[in-house]
Amino acid sequence: MKHTISVLLQNKPGVLSRVTGLFSGRGFNIESLSVAETIEAGVSCLTLVTSGDDAIIEQITKQLHKLIDIIKVTDISESEYVEREMALIRVKAEAATRAEVLRITDIFRARVVDVSPRSYAIEVTGTRDKIKAVTELLKPIGIQEIVRTGTIAMTRASKKI
Amino acid sequence: MKMTGTQAFMQCLEEENVKTIFGFPGGSVIDLYDTILQQDKIHHVLVRHEQGAVHAADAYARVTGTVGVALVTSGPGATNAVTGIATAYLDSIPIVVFSGQVPTALIGNDAFQEVDIVGITRPCTKHNYLVKDAKDLVPTIREAFHVARSGRPGPVLIDLPKDVMASMINFPAKKSVKMRTYNPTYEPHPGQIDKACKAILKAKQPVLYIGGGVILGDAHKELTDFAHKLNIPVTMTLMGLGGFPGTDPQSLGMLGMHGTYFANMAVAKSDVLIAVGARFDDRVTGRVDAFAPNAKIIHVDIDPTSISKNVEVDIPIVAGCKEAMAQMNKWVDGCGADLEAERAKLGPWHDQINDWKNKHPLSYVEEPDIIKPQFVIEKLDELTKGEAIITTEVGQHQMWAAQFYHFNNPRTLITSGGLGTMGYGLPAAIGAQMAAPGRIVIDVAGDGSMQMNIQELATAMQEKLPVKIALLNNNYLGMVRQWQELFYDKRYSATPMEVQPDFVKVAEAYGAVGLRATKPSEVEPVIKEALATDTLVLMDFVIAREEGVFPMVPAGKATTDMLLV
Numbered sequence: 211m212k213h214t215i216s217v218l219l220q221n222k223p224g225v226l227s228r229v230t231g232l233f234s235g236r237g238f239n240i241e242s243l244s245v246a247e248t249i250e251a252g253v254s255c256l257t258l259v260t261s262g263d264d265a266i267i268e269q270i271t272k273q274l275h276k277l278i279d280i281i282k283v284t285d286i287s288e289s290e291y292v293e294r295e296m297a298l299i300r301v302k303a304e305a306a307t308r309a310e311v312l313r314i315t316d317i318f319r320a321r322v323v324d325v326s327p328r329s330y331a332i333e334v335t336g337t338r339d340k341i342k343a344v345t346e347l348l349k350p351i352g353i354q355e356i357v358r359t360g361t362i363a364m365t366r367a368s369k370k371i
Numbered sequence: 372m373k374m375t376g377t378q379a380f381m382q383c384l385e386e387e388n389v390k391t392i393f394g395f396p397g398g399s400v401i402d403l404y405d406t407i408l409q410q411d412k413i414h415h416v417l418v419r420h421e422q423g424a425v426h427a428a429d430a431y432a433r434v435t436g437t438v439g440v441a442l443v444t445s446g447p448g449a450t451n452a453v454t455g456i457a458t459a460y461l462d463s464i465p466i467v468v469f470s471g472q473v474p475t476a477l478i479g480n481d482a483f484q485e486v487d488i489v490g491i492t493r494p495c496t497k498h499n500y501l502v503k504d505a506k507d508l509v510p511t512i513r514e515a516f517h518v519a520r521s522g523r524p525g526p527v528l529i530d531l532p533k534d535v536m537a538s539m540i541n542f543p544a545k546k547s548v549k550m551r552t553y554n555p556t557y558e559p560h561p562g563q564i565d566k567a568c569k570a571i572l573k574a575k576q577p578v579l580y581i582g583g584g585v586i587l588g589d590a591h592k593e594l595t596d597f598a599h600k601l602n603i604p605v606t607m608t609l610m611g612l613g614g615f616p617g618t619d620p621q622s623l624g625m626l627g628m629h630g631t632y633f634a635n636m637a638v639a640k641s642d643v644l645i646a647v648g649a650r651f652d653d654r655v656t657g658r659v660d661a662f663a664p665n666a667k668i669i670h671v672d673i674d675p676t677s678i679s680k681n682v683e684v685d686i687p688i689v690a691g692c693k694e695a696m697a698q699m700n701k702w703v704d705g706c707g708a709d710l711e712a713e714r715a716k717l718g719p720w721h722d723q724i725n726d727w728k729n730k731h732p733l734s735y736v737e738e739p740d741i742i743k744p745q746f747v748i749e750k751l752d753e754l755t756k757g758e759a760i761i762t763t764e765v766g767q768h769q770m771w772a773a774q775f776y777h778f779n780n781p782r783t784l785i786t787s788g789g790l791g792t793m794g795y796g797l798p799a800a801i802g803a804q805m806a807a808p809g810r811i812v813i814d815v816a817g818d819g820s821m822q823m824n825i826q827e828l829a830t831a832m833q834e835k836l837p838v839k840i841a842l843l844n845n846n847y848l849g850m851v852r853q854w855q856e857l858f859y860d861k862r863y864s865a866t867p868m869e870v871q872p873d874f875v876k877v878a879e880a881y882g883a884v885g886l887r888a889t890k891p892s893e894v895e896p897v898i899k900e901a902l903a904t905d906t907l908v909l910m911d912f913v914i915a916r917e918e919g920v921f922p923m924v925p926a927g928k929a930t931t932d933m934l935l936v
Contacts, residue, residue, distance in 0.1 A: 220552060223501070228493060235494050265679065272676040278498040278518060281552050 212241070213267050214293060214363045217256040217274055218281040221247065225279045229256065232277065238262065238270050242295075244360030253281065257362045286363045293363035296335045298323070299345065302352030303330045311351060318344050329354060376508055376536035377406035380469075383512040384413055386545060389440050391416060391431060391805050393424040397444020398484060399471025399533050416805060416834055419826035421448050423798035425455020426824070429464045429526075430762060430785045430802030436589065438519050439466040439802065445473055446484030449530075450491065454792060456526045457495040461789025462610060463587055465524035467515050474534040475503055489530050497525030505538040517548040522555025523674040524587055555673060559690035559698050567645070567669045567686045568702045572713065574643035574667075576720045577603050580626065580655075583610030583788065584648015584672060584692045586781040591615065593696035594647060600703055602714035604724055606634040608649050609773055610788040617777035618757070623724070624733065627655040628924045629770040632731035635922070635930040637724050638663050646670045648692040651681040652789070653926075661929030671695045731922070733774055734936055742891050744768065744843045744914045747898075748775035751813060751841060754898050759811040760785060760803045764796035764820030767849040770920040772815040794823025797840065801827060804836040811902065813839045818871060819848040828881040831907050839901050840909040842874055845916045853919045857934070878909035887911040 219225050226245060233240050241259040248255045260270060267285065274283045286293075303311045308330075315322060315332050318340065324331035334344050338361065345356065374382070380403060384392070393416045396404045407415050418424040421443045428439030443452045449470040459466050473482040489501045498518050500511050508531075515527040571577055585594050591614050598605050598621055605615045606623040615622060623634035638644060644666040649655070656662040659682060670677075670684040671692055678687045688695050703710070735745040748771050751759070757777045762785040763769040769786055778784050785803055787795040800814040821842055831838050852866040875885030884904055888897040894912065901908040922933040 224489065224493070227490070231493055265683075269676065269680060276674070276676050278550075278553050 211263070212259060212261050212287070214257065214259050214286045214291065214361060215271065215274070216284045216286050216363060217258070218248070219254055219256060220279045220281065221252050221254045222279055226256075228277050228279065229274065232273055233260075236269070236273065238266065242360035244362050257360065259361050284365070286365055290366040291363050292366060293337060293361050294335055295338055295341050295359055295361050296333065297341045297345070297356060297358040298331060298333055299348060299353055300324075300329050300331045300355040301348045302328065302354060304328055307351050311348070314344065314347050320344065372542050373539055374542055375402075375406070376505055376531075376538055376540060377403045379509055379540055379542050380512070380531075380536065381406055381410055381413065382542060383509055384440065386513075387438065387516045389413055389438070392440040392442055393418055393427040393431070393802065394442030395421050395424055395444065395448060397446075397448045397471060399445035399473060400442065400531075402533065402536050403442065403471070403531075415442075416801070416830065418798065418830045420824065421451035422455050422794065423801070423824050423827045423830060425452045425466065425468060426458065426792075426795050426798035427802030427805070427830075428466045428468070429455060429459045430799035431806045432459075432464050432466050433785050434760060434782050434803045434806040436782065437465075438516055439464070440469070441466065442469045443471070444484065445471040445488070446486045448484075449486055449488035453491060453495065456492055456528065458787050458790045458792045458795060459526040460495045460497070462583060462787065463524050464526065465519040466526045467512075467519050468526060468528045470528060470530050472501070472530045472532040475532045476534070478532065488528065492528050495526070496528050499528040499530070501530040502532065502535050505535050505540045508535060508540060509543050514548050514550065517550070518553065522553075523584075556689050557673070557691040557694050559671070559688050559695040561698070563686060563688045564695070564698045564702055567688060568699055568706065570643055570667050570669065570686060571601065571603075571645065572703075572706070572708060575716070576641050577601075577643040577645065577717070578623075578637050578641040579603050579605040579615075579645045579647065580608075580638060580649055581605060581611040581614050581647045582608040582649025585611055585614035586648075588648060588673065588692035589781070590648065590692035590696050591781045593693055593700060595619075597696050597700050597703070600700065600710060602717045602721070603645070604637055604721070606630070606638060608652070608655055608788070609786060611649060612773060612784045613778035613781045614648075616779040618779055625773050627652075627930065628657070628926070629774065629920050629922065630924075630930070631733050631774075632922050632933055632935065633724055633727040635924070635933060636727045639929075639931045640723075641666045643667050643669065646672075646684075647696065648672060650677045653681070656681060657924045657928055657930040657932075661931070731935055735918075736936065738891075738915065740890060741915045742888060742894060742912055744771050744845075744912070744918055745775050746891060747841060747843060747894055747912050747914070748772055748815070750894050750898055751815075752776045754895070754902060755811055755813070759783070759813050760807060761813050761815055762786065762796045762799040762803055763815045764817055764823075765791045765793045766817045766820055767845075767853065767918075767920050768815050768817040768820075768843040770850075771843070774920075793820040796820065797824050797827045798830070800838045800840070801831050801834065801836060804831075804838050805834065811839065813841055816840055816842045817849060818842060818844045818846060818868060818874070821874070825877065828878070828883060828907070832882050836907060837905050838907050840907075841898075842909060842911050843914050844874065844911055845914050845918070846871060847916060850920070852917070856917070856919070857923075858925065874909055874911045878907070881907075883907035883909060885909045885911065887913065889913045
């Protein structure tokens with residue numbers, strides 16, 4: 211089963227390689243990985259998507275927590291959460307297909323971020339499924355290049371007043 | 372106070388109460404060595420290979436319970452230290468290894484004797500550091516010692532660029548280390564203690580299965596109390612030997628691949644298994660699904676990742692072994708149970724275990740004219756009254772030492788358990804003897820392992836250490852040969868040692884004493900002479916060539932499927 215794990219870590223040299231080394235050394239999977247600074251100076255947030263049975267996920271979270279530079283590990287998928295990915299897709303857009311590409315862009319609330327006589331580059335943000343749906347639709351038209359971020363995620367706030 | 376990085380380094384070691392360091396100089400640490408020469412508070416032991424320095428520091432830590440320290444130069448000095456670091460990592464030994472590094476301006480340039488040792492040792496250290504800024508030097512060293520010794524201990528490496536060590540710094544005042552991201556749990560959760568103790572009191576066939584954590588956590592007293600209070604039989608892992616007295620009637624000896632028949636049977640038939648500071652290693656469990664299949668498993672460990680890693684645990688207790696056992700003793704004392712009756716209740720269980728013991732005791736077949744290795748260990752045990760510090764190399768001799776020497780006290784068996792590092796025993800004996808100058812230190816060695824760090828004979832001689840080496844010489848890489856005999860139709864691929872030195876002459880060449888025994892009747896006189904000699908003595912015991920280590924659980928089999936003598 212897929213799990214999205216959020217890791218707060220001290221932004222020190224080598225800390226990312228401690229995380230990835232842990233995964234490769236112990237034979238765990240990383241499906242996607244995304245890291246950036248948080249609002250607190252010197253602290254970064256790393257979001258990773260991994261898969262495995264309960265025992266493996268338990269080991270992953272414990273092993274991550276054991277790394278000295280790691281502040282907090284949360285298995286976000288244990289509660290309600292929102293997750294987003296972004297993709298930049300360069301798709302062939304010639305006379306016959308330009309309108310169709312724009313229509314798809316519109317339906318998915320994506321945006322055109324670069325235009326050339328023969329292509330559009332589209333920025334699309336959403337869940338993994340949404341990105342998949344867009345790419346499936348654009349594929350027959352001709353995707354020339356695609357670049358995707360890893361997943362980022364956040365737990366939903368409590369709905370109690 | 373203004374001082375150089377190298378002076379600050381020495382001051383930090385003093386602050387940490389370090390008396391002895393083990394090392395080998397080189398270009399990147401030449402300034403440090405210059406500073407070492409100008410002081411007399413810390414004694415530097417010059418080894419002959421960096422691996423030896425780390426093993427010696429590791430053994431020093433195991434014997435004293437303090438942090439061992441090694442110092443090596445950059446590049447090859449650092450890579451030579453890696454096996455030593457990994458050895459300490461797998462056995463959770465607190466050491467700090469300082470490696471020299473090329474000046475910061477040259478890092479990443481493939482400079483002479485440059486290697487990314489922080490990258491190389493990342494997966495085999497508890498933590499490691501590269502000090503790029505001189506003002507971080509002292510706080511980093513303080514943090515490193517704290518990390519090495521606290522929680523589940525382990526090796527820490529600090530990489531020291533040459534220019535950082537040469538620069539002038541203000542020595543910051545001493546303060547306790549506080550880390551936001553690292554706070555090991557020592558005190559057990561009372562609810563878990565309650566659950567565990569209730570399960571133990573209900574048990575009819577309980578077994579305590581103890582590991583190195585009992586020794587590292589200085590929990591032997593609390594554990595022994597607990598075992599005696601409730602009359603629970605105790606089995607030990609290789610790393611746990613000495614954590615409970617080996618001659619105690621409740622001791623089952625070692626369990627696992629070369630454990631005793633009765634220890635493995637008792638664990639297999641137990642209804643409650645209390646694991647304390649052990650990690651369910653594959654050499655202990657054999658086939659995991661057949662390991663203590665009917666038992667409720669209680670696991671005390673300071674490292675949460677050890678719990679439910681290999682075997683699912685019913686009652687986890689994340690805590691220091693000492694703290695957890697103290698709380699369990701308190702619980703049992705306060706629960707109002709009639710302890711006399713509780714002890715008597717386990718009578719039938721002990722009867723069953725004694726049956727197993729009588730059926731298949733630890734044994735070997737004696738022969739009149741050939742020295743059996745087990746006989747040598749028994750004689751060592753007898754003549755040192757079980758009070759020596761035994762270091763070992765890795766292989767058959769290591770298992771015979773574990774089986775036939777009775778370790779009654781913690782920190783007396785110094786052996787590479789997790790990594791299984793051949794060549795560990797001699798440098799370890801040096802570290803042990805430096806740590807305990809008045810004690811008898813014996814390296815139980817094999818002729819294969821011995822040659823992996825044989826150069827350290829010079830180190831021992833230079834330090835005038837009266838280390839004794841009991842070499843069980845069978846002219847084979849014996850443990851691998853045993854597997855080839857049993858599982859590969861006796862195809863002895865690369866295990867016969869066709870060329871061997873004359874070990875007595877080797878000892879003599881280093882200025883030590885060499886003795887040889889070729890008949891059983893010579894064993895005792897040789898050991899007595901060695902023990903009466905106050906210099907290094909190598910005892911070359913020419914043993915039965917194809918003697919095997921038994922019992923043996925073939926790899927991947929259930930621990931009840933033992934091959935017996």
